[in-house]
Amino acid sequence: MTEPSPYGLSRPTVEDARAAVLRVHGGDGPRVWDELVRTAGSDLTLDRLLPVMTVADPTTRLCALALQIRLTSHTHLAAAHTTVRS
């Protein structure tokens, strides 16, 4: 089943998290990302990654907060979207 994108808002992904970490850390981004992935372990999902990002350095923490806001927004709007359509 395709994930709903209410109002064009898609559910954030691991790739979005990676892009955020590389963006905000500049040249240090790849090292920070590798460390996050190593800590989160195998079977990498956003649900596993976000808690690791939340206890990482302060800048990575901001990325986690931003992604969590997008995730919560998507969850609420997708639920409302589904209710309206059903």
Added chain:
Amino acid sequence: MNTDLFDRLGTPERMREIAGFDLLNPDLRTSLDEVAKRSATLLEAPVSLVSVVLDTSQMIIGGHGVSGWVHEAQGTPAEWAMCTHTVLAGEPYCVIDGSKDPKHADNPFLNMTGLRSYLGVPLIGEGGQVIGAHCVIDSRRRIFTDVDLAVLTDGAEKVMKLMRAYRV
């Protein structure tokens, strides 16, 4: 996702300056809620926000009149946030009627909440980065005055004074 916008917002220098504050401190939240309530009351607006604009989302760190999914998320996607425009402009930003403004008529945040007009002023950190905005949002078409702007600017000064006490 909107990569170009996120790259503009998520510069390492700007994010580092935002990261220098204890944004989740409950005492700071209480104080910033009070500033938002004061601005909403003085400007007779239903909604007032104090927010930082992160790389992909607007994060509300103080608010009055916030409800629904925005309250649950404590923010909005950056591409929907009116405060993103204030941050990128680096100066006060005003929308008289978002429903008639081609730049904002399709904004899901305005469409879903029924809000129409906006006045925001930037929050500028000591390092010179525009970290967020203090704003009021109204449900009616509204031409904001210089007095409105002065009230909001005063609120933004109070916000930054409070935030400086919560540096980490």
